[in-house]
Amino acid sequence: MKKLFLISACIFTVLAITLSVLPFDTLAFLPIGLAIVFGLLLLKKSEGQQKKLPKILLSISVLCSVFVLGKTLLIKDEVAKDTQFEKEKIETKQEAKKELEEIEGLE
Amino acid sequence: MKKIFFIFCTVCLVNSFTTNGQAIKSGEKLVFAGSYNMSGLMTQLAQVTMSTETLATAKNSYLHLSCELSTYSKWDSFFKIRDIYESYVNPQTLKPSLYKRSIDEGGWTKKEKYAFKGNTVNSTAKKRNKPETNKTFTIGASTQDVISMFYKVRTVDFSKFKEGQTQTLMIVFDEKQVPVTLKYMGKETVSAGNLGKKECYKISIGAKTDALRGKDKNLIWLTADAKKVPTLLKFSIPVGTGQLALTSASGI
Numbered sequence: 001m002k003k004l005f006l007i008s009a010c011i012f013t014v015l016a017i018t019l020s021v022l023p024f025d026t027l028a029f030l031p032i033g034l035a036i037v038f039g040l041l042l043l044k045k046s047e048g049q050q051k052k053l054p055k056i057l058l059s060i061s062v063l064c065s066v067f068v069l070g071k072t073l074l075i076k077d078e079v080a081k082d083t084q085f086e087k088e089k090i091e092t093k094q095e096a097k098k099e100l101e102e103i104e105g106l107e
Numbered sequence: 108m109k110k111i112f113f114i115f116c117t118v119c120l121v122n123s124f125t126t127n128g129q130a131i132k133s134g135e136k137l138v139f140a141g142s143y144n145m146s147g148l149m150t151q152l153a154q155v156t157m158s159t160e161t162l163a164t165a166k167n168s169y170l171h172l173s174c175e176l177s178t179y180s181k182w183d184s185f186f187k188i189r190d191i192y193e194s195y196v197n198p199q200t201l202k203p204s205l206y207k208r209s210i211d212e213g214g215w216t217k218k219e220k221y222a223f224k225g226n227t228v229n230s231t232a233k234k235r236n237k238p239e240t241n242k243t244f245t246i247g248a249s250t251q252d253v254i255s256m257f258y259k260v261r262t263v264d265f266s267k268f269k270e271g272q273t274q275t276l277m278i279v280f281d282e283k284q285v286p287v288t289l290k291y292m293g294k295e296t297v298s299a300g301n302l303g304k305k306e307c308y309k310i311s312i313g314a315k316t317d318a319l320r321g322k323d324k325n326l327i328w329l330t331a332d333a334k335k336v337p338t339l340l341k342f343s344i345p346v347g348t349g350q351l352a353l354t355s356a357s358g359i
Binding site: 022023024025026027029030075077078079080082085088089092093096097099100101102103104 | 140145148150151154162164165166167169171175177178179180181182183185189191193195204205207209220222223224
């Protein structure tokens, strides 16, 4: 059972780090939560020097949760200024005017 | 994302209801936050901007209806989306003359153009790394493109509708006519971005397409006033669920 907790805690901690770094917002809380649960279970089953690893895993998970919470609360979702896209919009509008005049010519 | 946008458009197709003839203003801008349900949590993915402006040719004046979809910058490195859907319509009747669609979704591109002449549509489509295709097909007298229909729905007087009332209508999408069934589901109060909390008309959409799933799971809320601003859209598609929530409305 302890081995299962150890493997699960490690896997979910890695997932927690990955999803925290990637722009998955609060979705990262899923692996973080599971990493904390398995980390605590592992801590309970461990004795003496064995408690070091679950403590590290728990610390990482808590740091990840603080990082994700900070990102969610402090970083505003914004669309980057895209000059290429803006240029395309102007061009398509100019094309549309010509196309409308062609349609008018056919009527 | 294409499906999300399709739903966003199709859920608004309520034009067969009686209209009160109110025109859509030029200079309007509606901004939505698009979210997708990932493992039970709504994750914001993209911004959808709908705007109107006047475009004049030598002969006529058109209302240019534009819908842009852009992923938030945090997603751009992983899956960048830049879509534009446009319709050029008669400012009074909202009948389309030209519909254009330009999509770029993670490098996959497609350009599409429909030229409306009476009941005939000349379409041109160009996908990435594929030759351009042309097609001519006929549509019904009241069939419109998805964008112009979205605006036409806002000229409808919903105050006369009864709960459960349904209506079937046609839109043209992907060079095909798609029947859409709409159901008026009463009123609800929802958050409407900078407009605050608003009482809204709730409408359920069912389309005979693989893009939509579930009964009464594709919904749109329109403010229960003369402006009928879309405030919230919820959709259910084969790959999950999501929503578009109004964040700001200006020029209405």
